[in-house]
Amino acid sequence: MTGLVLRDLRVEIATGGRRLAPVDGVSLSVAPGECVALLGESGCGKSLTALALMRLLPEGLRIADGEARLGETDLFALPERAMQQVRGGRLAMVFQEPMLSLNPVMTVGQQIGEALAVHRALAGAAAGAEIRRLLEAVGLSADLSASYPFQLSGGQRQRALIATMLAGEPRILIADEPTTALDVTVQAQILRLLKRLQAERGMGLLLITHDLDVARDMADRVAIMYAGQIVEWAPREALFAGPVHPYTQKLFSVLPSAQRRGERLDHIPGTVPPLGTAFSGCRFADRCDQSWARCRKEAPGFHERAPGHFARCHLMVEPRPAGPASAPAASGQAVEAQAMPLLRVQDLAVHFPQRKGLLRRVAGWIKAVDGVSFEIAAGETLALVGESGCGKTTLARAILRLIEPTAGSVRLGDAAIGELQGEALRRKRAEMQIVFQDPFSSLNPRMRVGEILEEGMQALRPELAKAERKALVPVLLQQVGLDAAAALRYPHAFSGGQRQRIAIARALAVEPRLLICDEPTSALDVSVQAQILNLLQGLQRERGLAYLFISHNLAVVGYLAHRVAVMYRGRLVETGPAAAVMAEPMHPYTRLLLESAPGRGLGVAEAVEAGTGGEAGCPFAARCREVQPRCLVAMPALRRLNDRQVACHLRE
């Protein structure tokens, strides 16, 4: 057997005289031609497990115990020089951030050539031919060999990185969240590529992911990791048919989807235990709603529930004694939107000038947002979806006038935002607030949470006296589910989900009527995402808030939104009620987005990666599977069909 076998891996970090183990007793195996998904939330130790296998742990961390065998080779016993032959050779690894994982000052060809030189002693013309072959194997043009990484898109870079790692003809490829930073359409392509390469080469694939749907599409077997340990280990079919560990069950039940509309999402109470927690029993016991006394006293064994299906839980061998049942998740009421539009955006455009030449004359325009119209009623959620770079964020900023629109109008209630100046604009801004994507960089690290909340009120609600502002802070914190004591602490003391709650509280402080949420959960773990989505829904019910919810996650959109607007290259291509659009997309682009979403088996036809369309025709024509001759010459207008709108010649 030439597969990979890992036994009882323990990774230690020494801090403050203590030795902590972020990975504590992990065992798994990957057979040739098999895909194993290692799944867990951030901080559970899945990436460290992979880096330990490569012996590339960051400084300060070390392999304290365990054994890793790749075929006959004992990886942890090899001297460093011999390990270099294994790394990128028989065992290779692809990383998460394609934007940062390639050397910016070397060409793609040079970077692949390095690996060829080390592992296959190829140089000169032979290396050149092999580089071209590898680029073609990952679906890239061989001409890209002379390109620098900055000249490639995210998807192309990830392909180039995969080509580099294939250069040594690995038996096992570790892929650490290889698609997390990519758009859904590109993610589907990269996953298909990995699956194809794995089958063609009989390669074992260890896929590290936080996404159950990705695991469902890719894996033969799945390992669920929690707090440094594998808690469940099962064949894919068995796991998706019925997860047995309470943590795995929770991971499933916190996922939003169109089917769960109107329901309150389940959540996992508490947070992941911090590194260094002394466990006396089961590591999940404190957050588990099925735990009993034994769980806190005695660490459960790794029990085989069915052939090949293991779980680290006392429930596998003993039924839970009778006791108070945990409260079922409360089911919320579906929100019905009102008819009167609160926000009315008409033909909004944001064009950025491109300057050229000696006198910096304007040579052309980048049309980031190009004639967008929509309405949002009070109490309604409109989801804006589209790939990165389509203009979603620019549109949001233009609505708030954080950037000046080139043309068009925005009306909030009865005020034309575009015509307001100075003090009037500031006052109106209190009615529309924004929550940003990254809660780690959107809060000033040098201000206390209370000051952050007060600052907005001071600027936009000058009628409040200082004492009144101070009195509001604990109320706001309580509304977003935080303790009043949080006001005295700095943002770094909080987790990602808590920071996003602070960001929401900051926005609510000035009593807005419209809240723009720019990918508010995409930086968060699924269990935290569920909490934030529940919070947003609760606030909408209580206050009748309108949301413009920008997202690339269609499952979240299907769960949360009343209506959807799909954006492509600065224009809306389809709008309509969320349920209808998700069930029956009318625009080929919407269909592509929906089919690319993970969890559907990757079975759709290969899509073309974003190219440039003709100036005159439909911007999507270059990628469209149903393209007609007239699509290349005439731009389709957004037409109304009952309660939906679509911009496609096929629907005229």
Next chain:
Amino acid sequence: MMPGMLAYIVRRVFYAIPILIGVNLITFALFFVVNTPDDMARIHLGAKHVTAEAIERWKVEHGYDKPLFFNPEAAGLAKLGDTLFVDKSLKLFVFDFGQADDGRDIGREITTRMWPSLAIALPTFLVGLLAYISFALTMVFFRATYLDFAGVVLCVVLMSISGLFYIIGGQYLLGKLWHLVPVSGFEPGLAGLKFLLLPVLVGVISGLGDSSRFYRTLFLEEIHKDYVRTARAKGLSERIVLFRHVLGNAMIPILTGAVVVIPRLFLGSLIVESFFGIPGLGSYTIDAIQAQDFAIVRAMVFLGSVLYILGLLLTDLSYTLVDPRVRLE
């Protein structure tokens, strides 16, 4: 060269014009308004001989007898042209520096004296760059060991000691005690090589602590980036990772940071040249300051600004050479 880059250079040269006019006006104000020609004359004549006639005579001899900006006695355009500002300040733009107090042509002095300055400054710059990078890279190779720690301590010690100490210590040890090189002096051509060794050595050592510590930080910042991890994951040896990947990227800030001083190498170093008796522009400036020769000091200030602006332009151009991501337009 791409047309975009040519346009960029032309535009930058145009941008330099208002900056130079500003520099020119400020130096003129400092030298003629704050410190009037009358003051200059008094300083030169000394306390004893100061009479109104003597001052007037000194001003006529040295060409300082005209009004600052406007000459009501001249005719036509010469009302503006025949002034100190045009004579002393505007002519700097065409590198006409006029005469020093001893009557010698400053322009000619500069062109002869810049070569000894360059003979010291250029080797110091090149050897220094190589030494600092090598030392920093060695520390990074042994990072988080006692060797690295000792290197950082050495850097701090070197930084804490005054540059004068290295000069005097070097002269004492290598010149006086061991008789390896002359203590000071200069001779043009190859025969003068022995005079260059000590100043270059002292120049390199006095910059070692500061620069190596800075470069070490740059390397360490680079070494924790994702693409370096990718390079290791390919199975490359630590040597190749350091030299090809880390050095290749860290050279971008190092080189572009170094380029800015290149044009100023002509001006030499004030202290090194005067201590080692090098007849370069550095000692020329020091001597002029001591002799209160404002014409020379003014010329050197202006020249320094021009060369600095040139250095900034070269910096921006050098980015396009070392970083494929940068295209100037």
